[in-house]
Amino acid sequence: MIRLVVFDLGGVLVRIAKTWGEAADAASVEIPVSKSGLVFTEFVGFEQYQAGQIDTSDYLQTLAAWLGLPSREEALNVHNGILLRPYDGTADIITEVHGWGMQSGCLSNTNAPHWEIMSDARRFPGPASLQIPGLSHEIKVDKPAKEIYRAYEKIAQADASEILFFDDLPANIQGARDCGWTAELIDPTKETEPQLRKWVETHLSSSN
Numbered sequence: 001m002i003r004l005v006v007f008d009l010g011g012v013l014v015r016i017a018k019t020w021g022e023a024a025d026a027a028s029v030e031i032p033v034s035k036s037g038l039v040f041t042e043f044v045g046f047e048q049y050q051a052g053q054i055d056t057s058d059y060l061q062t063l064a065a066w067l068g069l070p071s072r073e074e075a076l077n078v079h080n081g082i083l084l085r086p087y088d089g090t091a092d093i094i095t096e097v098h099g100w101g102m103q104s105g106c107l108s109n110t111n112a113p114h115w116e117i118m119s120d121a122r123r124f125p126g127p128a129s130l131q132i133p134g135l136s137h138e139i140k141v142d143k144p145a146k147e148i149y150r151a152y153e154k155i156a157q158a159d160a161s162e163i164l165f166f167d168d169l170p171a172n173i174q175g176a177r178d179c180g181w182t183a184e185l186i187d188p189t190k191e192t193e194p195q196l197r198k199w200v201e202t203h204l205s206s207s208n
Contacts, residue, residue: 144175
């Protein structure tokens with residue numbers, strides 16, 4: 001019986017940049033062409049930061065040096081430029097989940113500056129309305145490691161069989177299913193609201 005609907009953030013509720021160049025453009029910061037086409041994980045500190053292994057000051061200092069920027073402030077602007085905008089209609093989906101009498105949450109590979117931004121209901125009403133956040137930088141492990149799913153069950157005080165989970169990466173979906181969660185893949189290249197609505201209605205109607 002599903003009682004908790006859990007969303008990934010980037011690629012499910014929030015449209016994100018795909019490369020450092022796209023993030024820099026969103027932040028109106030110029031970075032070297034040699035770095036502009038690189039994905040975020042090609043900077044070794046990125047995954048370490050999201051797993052809570054390095055602090056914000058050290059991360060921004062090394063990111064600034066790697067991007068050839070003069071300050072941590074400019075590095076932070078580029079880092080925050082990764083977050084573009086909410087996917088249309090996703091806040092309404094979360095409201096509907098609550099209307100079904102279900103709890104909502106997130107399980108996301110993310111970091112403190114990004115979560116602070118996504119907690120702003122004026123800019124990101126969907127993520128800000130989630131009731132039970134699960135954040136990799138606080139849990140200290142990234143998806144798809146089994147430990148993050150088990151840690152979230154404890155945070156939410158929920159059994160695996162009670163959780164419906166959405167993510168845009170097949171490995172994260174498989175990790176959830178291996179832990180006994182009901183999990184559905186979302187294609188971030190398409191609008192996510194219709195995909196979420198289909199699965200929410202399918203699973204929640206059968207749980208009532």
